[in-house]
Amino acid sequence: MIDVLVAGGGPAGLAAAVRAAGLGLEAVVVEPRPVPVDKACGEGIMPSGVAALRALGVEPAGHPLRGIRYVRGTRSAEADFTGPAGLGVRRTVLHTALYERAVGLGVRVVPGKVTGVHQGPDRVTACGLTARWLIAADGLHSPVRRGLGLDGPVSPVRRYGQRRHFRVAPWTPFVEVHWSARGEAYVTPLGGDLVGVAVLSQERRAYADQLADFPGLAAVLAGREDGPVRGAGPLRRRARTPWADRVLLAGDAAGYVDALTGEGVALAVATARAAVDAVAAGRPQDYPAAWARLTRRHRVLTAGLLALARRPGTARLVVPAAHRAPALFRTAVRALQ
Incomplete structure (x- = not known):
């Protein structure tokens, strides 16, 4: 019998498989998409995420990130990370690095999509495979979460993200967050001549319009566009x-607030590790508390900032406030790193 079956071969799923294999457990990942998987993503990894990946033996190539800069018109505020840098990494590069690490540890990746899940006293069955445990890392719209009736209430606030790459030399070592009354644009340096630009908004409009x-x-x-627009x-x-x-x-299947603070990969890896550690210890009941502890700071700070960002009247005050109170802005950035 398989020890850990993983639904979804994104960062969270592959991180779970790598952690399980590192503990001597047999792990199998079920993923419908071919390698490498690309998706809408800000592509900036916070220092804690870089450290978590390194602990798994994964060190993708990327562009060092010094910190975060907020920009609106001529005003700006910036804060350096303390200690190690973050990393700007193309999603396809990150996925390839995680995939190769998993396969190198003996993880099997099989094509398919986990939908129907059947549980017994000592096993779980899905996609014709039987395992002791199932880690559902199948994304924002998790079919496993929905199928088990675990969907929580739908938020009245609906935000959408889109990302595109541009062939231009990065002009800053920071992730730049540009603010407007209608949303934000996130500029992430990815290499010597490449940046990724993600736009977030409550409005569903074409990327160029955003x-x-x-x-x-x-x-x-x-005129510097490179590749397609991807959305989520x-x-x-x-x-x-x-x-x-x-x-x-x-990962995102367990709950997601917003991409505003750029912690998606860091939280994916951290929650995946906590889930595997819980089942390896035979104490899955410990996982909800561990998940809450790992994500609490992100959920509180992101929800607070999101409350400001979604109203034009307060969104225009974010950058001036950060500019006037740089110590407070540095504290907020370092709390999330």
């Missing part, structure tokens, strides 16, 4: 609980 809300940024990027949303997702008998939810 970018036009930031005329200075749009002018720098004009709505972003806010909740689970009633991240644990149901022999199934544990990890």
